[in-house]
Each structure stands twice: as structure tokens, then as C-alpha cells.
Amino acid sequence: MIKHPGVRMGLLPLLVGGFLLLGSTAAPAADEPSDVSQGALLAITCFACHGFEGKSVGGMPSIRGFPADYLISQMQAFRDGSRPSTVMGRHATGYSDEELRIMAHYIEMISKQ
Numbered sequence: 468m469i470k471h472p473g474v475r476m477g478l479l480p481l482l483v484g485g486f487l488l489l490g491s492t493a494a495p496a497a498d499e500p501s502d503v504s505q506g507a508l509l510a511i512t513c514f515a516c517h518g519f520e521g522k523s524v525g526g527m528p529s530i531r532g533f534p535a536d537y538l539i540s541q542m543q544a545f546r547d548g549s550r551p552s553t554v555m556g557r558h559a560t561g562y563s564d565e566e567l568r569i570m571a572h573y574i575e576m577i578s579k580q
């Protein structure tokens with residue numbers, strides 16, 4: 468079998484970049500590029516239920532078009548139980564306030580595009 472070490476080495480920067488992205492603990496101001504990529508990673512789980520880019524086509528509520536402040540306050544209300552829910556309460560416990568902020572600003576940003 469012929470080996471192509473060049474191809475394998477070519478993947479290395481991608482892998483390293485991916486780890487840096489996922490492992491980033493810095494807290495830059497909103498709307499910085501690193502916030503955008505972290506927001507995209509966080510929000511992609513939401514779109515499984517709430518539709519592509521938050522626009523639901525079924526019975527699920529859309530989360531597109533809301534201001535970030537609304538999304539943050541609702542996620543916090545789901546998390547602390549002050550807003551009753553079936554799944555969102557359990558889902559929201561997985562996110563810190565900082566992650567909610569980054570995710571909500573990302574969803575608000577793509578809603579305007």
C-alpha cells in the first residue's frame with residue numbers, strides 16, 4: 468500500500484485549530500470573531516429542535532428573531548425553573564451565563580442576516 472504522509476500532515480493544523488477553538492476559555496467582548504465561532508458551536512444543538520438557524524417549521528417554537536436579552540432571560544428562567552417547560556429546563560442546565568450570552572448574541576446576529 469502506498470502511504471501519503473503529506474496528506475496526513477496536512478490535517479494536523481486543522482486538528483490543532485479545532486482543539487484551540489473548543490478549548491478556548493478566553494472571554495472576549497461580544498461580536499469578536501472567536502465569539503462568533505463559539506456561538507455557532509453552542510447554538511447548533513438548539514437547531515436540532517428549533518429548526519435550521521432557529522426557524523422552526525413544525526410545532527416547535529422558533530427562536531429566530533428574538534433579541535439576545537430575551538433569549539438569555541428565557542434560558543435562565545428555564546434553568547431556574549421559573550418558566551415551566553418540558554425539555555428546556557433540563558437542556559438549559561448545561562449552559563453557564565457566559566455561554567448563554569455568547570449563544571444568544573450569535574442567534575440574534577444570524578437572525579438579522
Ligand code: HEC
Pocket residue numbers: 509510512513514515516517527528529530538541542551552553554555556558570
Ligand atoms: C430537545 C429539543 C430542544 C432543544 C435541543 C432545544 N430546545 Fe428550546 N424548546 C424546546 C421546546 C419543546 C420548547 C417549549 C418549552 C418546553 O416545553 O420545554 C422550547 C422553547 C424554547 C424557547 C422559548 C421560545 C419562546 O417563544 O419564548 C427558547 C428561547 C428556547 N427554547 C431556546 C433554546 C436554545 C437557545 C437552545 C439551544 C441551547 C434550545 N432551545 C434547544 C425544545 C428544544
